[in-house]
Amino acid sequence: MSTATALEVEGLSKTFGGSRALRDVGFSVRAGEIHGLVGENGSGKSTLIKLLCGFHSPDSPVPLRVGMVETELPLRAGEAARLGLAFVHQDLGLVPQVSVLENLLIDEIAADLSWRLSWSDQRRRANRMLSDFGLQYDLDQPIGRLRTTDRALVAIARAAARIRSAAIDAGEGGVLVLDEPTVYLPEHDRARLFEMMHSVAAAGVGLIFVSHDVDEVLANTDRITVLRDGRAVGTLTSAESTHEQVVGLILGRELAARVGAAAPPIEPTRSAYEIVGLVGGGARDIALSLQRGAITGLTGLPGAGFDDIPYLLFGANRASGGTLKIDGEEHDLTSMTPARALQLGMALIPADRQGAGAVGSLPVVDNLTLQVLGRYRRGPFLPRARMLRAAEEIAEAYDVRPRDPRMTYSSLSGGNQQKVLLAKWLLTEPQLLLLHEPTQGVDIGARAEIFTVLQRAARDTGCAIVIASSDHEQLAAVCHEVAIVRAGRVTERLRGADVTQERITEGCYSISDDEASAS
């Protein structure tokens, strides 16, 4: 590894609305180095990547150095490519229906203005891009037919080729940014990806590797920069650091003070809901019991499958296996539908509020009353005035602001949108309320109100509540119990005094012995 700098940035800040996502962040990557970037959700990792690739602009322009070139962020259009700055995002940026060949050469096809494409030429070039890394694929098959791992490898090969073609002009090594490429890869396949990353680095390219998996980062990087609350809190040398050190930096020392509020008391009752052998999406074999009147948190790292569980239980996504026992009565989850789930007293509040939870272009009143329209009917009529009056009362009770139910749903803030959804579903008096990321995009004040509503619903109506979320701080604040999901299985259940942010986060990052055999 040389000591030449591949990328250096300083004083990077980004503010969204009133909240600062990044504060004065600076870090540097050496040529030929694999540099890990780790931190909790919301620590600013993705903001940092989005600033580098030009998706966001920093609060004020800051100097950026790529190789020998001094420039500044935000980059001008196309500048990243000229500088040899390439990105592989989590979604890989491939077109699944199009052939491997066309995916590899998409830049050239887009830029080539000549009338005739020389397919034999393109084929040779594509083969060279792959063979540099010892890869070989049928170039004519749609890339969607390749396994996820192979698709990731193709995406990296393409990015490496982009860097090489830029570096010819700049005479430098370039930078490859990998934004959580391993999340959806099976664990035994990840080694191939790391191998490829090392061979890219060996050519003098600096790599930035974003990942949640601390062990993976420790094993495969030269240095690690840790982000916490929008600040770069330290850069460690991987070979000299331990798992505990990195997790300690991720969580921060003032953690105990941050948790503050005591977890609500548990009232253990008999468990009313029993989930057995749930398979589907990222869930491989979920076993879980839920109590009436209790709030159960589900969490894990991205890709662990915890966030599929609410959708599978409700029948929004089809499960490929599993049963739900309600007071001992068995229900097959592979044939669950939303209509059936509603009959069983379930309710689902999805993370995608405007796409799946409510219709943004329709007024609040329609979204609010959809489940209980029968209540407002008078004979054969559904009087609008009566619905509006009822909606106003509901808006009052749930403190939806502004109160006017004729406003369109999308014009409300995130917190108020969520209150409308809570009201919509609590009006149906559910027995099992499933929520996915209920406080995403919700400001702090509204969060507290939402939690109060949930706690009241659990306490007063005996409703069992499930919250799937990656926000550990909030799970610790509201849940009676938290189940941690790793690789599609519940690996740990925290109760009572154990429900703390620290324990939850540790649980997610912990190395368990059965991990290797799990997949």
Added chain:
Amino acid sequence: MSVTTPEGATSPMDIHPPDTIRDERRRQAFKHAERFALVAAWLLIIVVFAIAKPDTFMTAANFQTIFGSQSVLAIVALALLTPLLAGDYDLSVGSMMGLSGMLVAILNAQHGWPLAVAVAVALGAALIVGLVNGFFIIYLGVDSLIATLGSGTVISGLILWMSNSATVAGVSPDLVSAVIETKLLGVSLVFFYALAIAIVLWYVFAYTTLGRRLLFVGRGRTVARLSGIPVGRIRLGALVTSAIIAAIAGIFYVGTTGAADPTSSASFLLPAIAAAFLGATCITPGVFNAWGTLVAVYFLVTGITGLQLLGVQTFVQQLFYGGALVLAVALSQLAHRRGERQA
């Protein structure tokens, strides 16, 4: 599961800057203006033509044509509304109308079946067409635009085959009498039939739980599904409804002339689509609605009749209908964008 970052969220203060009362009044006034803009435009062109051609335009006969025979077009446009609200196109309404008219004419005039039986057969055919459309669109997942474009073309072929490409005349005068000859307040009954269909649709769309569900199915299929609404059944019902209303239009169309010709029904589709989209820009802007559609039909028909009286040739129809369709969709797109900015 797509998990978005909370970064896109803005604080409530960003979304609702404190409105002054005057701003609010101006916005309300604008909303009212928007709701009745098309009505005003209609009245305006009536005034313009009345001044330009007082002796031919402002005659009872002319208005009887506009409100009488052209009411068939209004019914075809109303037929489109239900699937449009549910988020599907039904481009087979024009052909469906032709098929039902031809069935009535052939069975009644050529085979001597009683009118009521012929009408029942035509409605039965509509039920089948609606179910077939639904089968392809909902169960096989074919895009509604493609499925109904195809089924409409197949039906046009059937009509030509059934009729040997010839006009079938001699339909029972009872039908002609019930549709066009009998007048109420100087206007043929067909106008009141169109009005009745509009009233039923308006009531169902605005004042029933079914109407709310229809709206959710059209605007947010995922939301509807996760709310336990039987999305497939509602879409199927909408397609059957459109076929049946189109069949009713076809029966009335035969009633206006006493004969069924195998090709003219095709010319009803585009004006009907134009009217449905233009109608969605008024009364309840942004939502397909029955009253807006009626206003739009009569606006378009008045415009064309007036221009023809001014001596403009028949090609103006195509210019007018085509232009109105593109303009209506462009207007609603603009209104949509403005709505998003306001939000």
